[in-house]
Amino acid sequence: MKIIVAVKRVVDYNVKIxxxxxxxxxxxxxxxxxxxxxxxxxxxxxxxxRERGVAxxxxxxxxxxxxxxxxxxxxxxxxxxxxxxxxxxxxxEPLSIAKLLKEIAExxxxxxxxxxxxAIDDDSNQTGQMLAALLGWSQGTFASELxxxxxxxxxxxxxxxxxxxxxLKLPAIIxxxxxLNTPRYASLPNIMKAKKKIIDELTPSDLNVDISPRIITLxxxxxxxxxxxxxxxxxxxxxDKLKNEAKVI
Amino acid sequence: MSILVIAEHDGSALKGSTLNAITAANELxxxxxxxxxxxxxxxxxxxxxxxxxxxxxxAEHEIYSKPLAExxxxxxxxxxxxxSHIVGPASTFGKNILPRVSALLDIQQxxxxxxxxxxxxxxxxxxxxxxxxxxxxKESIKVLTVRATAFEAAEEGGPLAQIEKIDxxxxxxxxxxxxxxxxxxxxxxxxxxxxxISGGRGMQDGENFIMLERVADLLGAAVGASRAxxxxxxxxxDYQVGQTGKIVAPELYIAVGISGAIQHLxxxxxxxxxxxxxxxxxxxxxxxxxxxxxxxxFTEIPKLEAELQK
Numbered sequence: 001m002k003i004i005v006a007v008k009r010v011v012d013y014n015v016k017i018x019x020x021x022x023x024x025x026x027x028x029x030x031x032x033x034x035x036x037x038x039x040x041x042x043x044x045x046x047x048x049x050r051e052r053g054v055a056x057x058x059x060x061x062x063x064x065x066x067x068x069x070x071x072x073x074x075x076x077x078x079x080x081x082x083x084x085x086x087x088x089x090x091x092x093e094p095l096s097i098a099k100l101l102k103e104i105a106e107x108x109x110x111x112x113x114x115x116x117x118x119a120i121d122d123d124s125n126q127t128g129q130m131l132a133a134l135l136g137w138s139q140g141t142f143a144s145e146l147x148x149x150x151x152x153x154x155x156x157x158x159x160x161x162x163x164x165x166x167x168l169k170l171p172a173i174i175x176x177x178x179x180l181n182t183p184r185y186a187s188l189p190n191i192m193k194a195k196k197k198i199i200d201e202l203t204p205s206d207l208n209v210d211i212s213p214r215i216i217t218l219x220x221x222x223x224x225x226x227x228x229x230x231x232x233x234x235x236x237x238x239x240d241k242l243k244n245e246a247k248v249i
Numbered sequence: 250m251s252i253l254v255i256a257e258h259d260g261s262a263l264k265g266s267t268l269n270a271i272t273a274a275n276e277l278x279x280x281x282x283x284x285x286x287x288x289x290x291x292x293x294x295x296x297x298x299x300x301x302x303x304x305x306x307x308a309e310h311e312i313y314s315k316p317l318a319e320x321x322x323x324x325x326x327x328x329x330x331x332x333s334h335i336v337g338p339a340s341t342f343g344k345n346i347l348p349r350v351s352a353l354l355d356i357q358q359x360x361x362x363x364x365x366x367x368x369x370x371x372x373x374x375x376x377x378x379x380x381x382x383x384x385x386x387k388e389s390i391k392v393l394t395v396r397a398t399a400f401e402a403a404e405e406g407g408p409l410a411q412i413e414k415i416d417x418x419x420x421x422x423x424x425x426x427x428x429x430x431x432x433x434x435x436x437x438x439x440x441x442x443x444x445x446i447s448g449g450r451g452m453q454d455g456e457n458f459i460m461l462e463r464v465a466d467l468l469g470a471a472v473g474a475s476r477a478x479x480x481x482x483x484x485x486x487d488y489q490v491g492q493t494g495k496i497v498a499p500e501l502y503i504a505v506g507i508s509g510a511i512q513h514l515x516x517x518x519x520x521x522x523x524x525x526x527x528x529x530x531x532x533x534x535x536x537x538x539x540x541x542x543x544x545x546x547f548t549e550i551p552k553l554e555a556e557l558q559k
Contacts, residue, residue, distance in 0.1 A: 246522045
């Protein structure tokens with residue numbers, strides 16, 4: 001079995017982002033970037049399946065600027081076998097990414113394609129579902145448990161009221177929830193080994209995919225900020241304030 | 250403009266988030282609601298009575314008894330192109346299905362809208378709600394998911410919408426529903442509650458959540474949790490409030506033993522009144538709290554309970 005994981009380079013989750021003063025977007029110059037946390041979980045799941053002998057090959061793919069190679073190297077250091085980098089400096093939307101990944105899937109013919117459920121920058125939560133649609137494959141989104149046999153994937157999904165289990169016909173798309181696993185740290189020897197692994201370079205035009213944006217961002221602003229309130233002395237004062245000042249209880 | 254709302258229901262009634270999505274759709278134009286399921290007459294009648302619904306499309310078949318993306322997408326596709334907008338709730342149901350529809354229509358979806366400027370311009374939060382983007386869609390059909398907390402719930406009123414039955418669409422069997430394991434609770438649903446009390450890592454273990462439940466019952470509140478509390482196994486994942494959990498905006502949000510990480514604030518900072526109870530006066534949660542109480546939750550919560558019982 002062959003598995004592909006998709007990884008995205010995003011502003012690190014701990015960074016307090018700043019909106020650009022001209023309201024065109026977010027300051028990303030000199031900001032710490034990392035692999036999207038949900039994608040780390042996707043890579044970890046792929047590596048575990050590789051270690052259990054369920055998968056013979058694990059391929060990591062990323063779409064983005066030159067620095068996305070670092071994100072692919074991280075996936076290789078975690079245990080992926082090789083990488084594919086589709087280079088573009090354009091702002092790229094989920095639908096375009098799904099189209100690029102579809103081309104990769106048709107070329108590589110994986111049995112399973114694992115993505116994060118959402119990127120923590122655009123918060124779209126779309127790419128995996130779109131890829132499943134374009135390929136005509138089944139989808140197991142927001143997965144917190146995954147088990148495979150030769151022709152099916154059993155997926156436990158996180159849904160609003162609890163959990164749901166579905167059985168998917170392979171090939172399938174899985175998108176990861178936070179509870180699927182705890183990603184490993186790449187050890188130094190593995191980071192060194194990863195430098196020797198191959199990353200294929202492609203462009204959207206190599207794949208004949210039009211990535212021109214469909215959505216225009218008119219402006220990006222800071223949300224209205226909340227003022228810090230008052231510190232109360234004790235529970236009695238708190239309840240008094242909630243009853244008589246805020247009138248919420 | 251003609252708007253199609255993809256309804257989510259539990260087999261007996263529409264989900265609350267669908268009522269919010271209908272209100273958003275109503276700002277855009279004439280609303281048609283698609284209900285797919287098995288024996289859904291009651292739900293169709295409920296939808297027909299809502300203010301602002303013009304037409305109800307009812308697709309009844311056993312293949313729709315469970316909302317699988319693979320079976321619902323072909324049904325939605327069979328009618329999608331006659332609408333200018335396709336709208337769904339930004340619940341796990343909507344997030345799962347809408348992008349699949351969107352891609353087949355070759356349309357870039359806009360997720361989790363919080364405001365509507367006009368038929369093609371919307372606001373949505375990005376970066377865990379730390380920025381609000383105003384986006385304009387040039388697409389022939391706008392596919393949107395709606396953040397429930399940003400719109401009122403549609404209520405009964407106005408003329409009765411007509412109910413039209415539509416045919417099910419056969420699909421190849423790509424996926425199969427096996428089972429659900431739903432968290433049972435007599436408390437209000439987290440995303441719809443007027444008051445929410447949430448516990449974080451400071452709760453120390455799952456047993457201690459009973460303290461919060463007792464306070465919740467006195468207030469008629471729902472109970473939530475931070476990711477730290479969920480990851481530590483104190484409570485199940487559907488309690489999680491935050492960027493990747495549930496988004497809530499109740500009248501009153503009480504954060505107990507929660508530091509207030511960016512990801513948690515994303516899920517609750519639009520609450521009307523925020524209360525923080527935390528022993529660390531430096532915790533970021535105090536920067537957004539209207540009322541802060543610095544103290545050990547293990548002494549303060551029982552006091553709160555006793556005081557509320559008076």
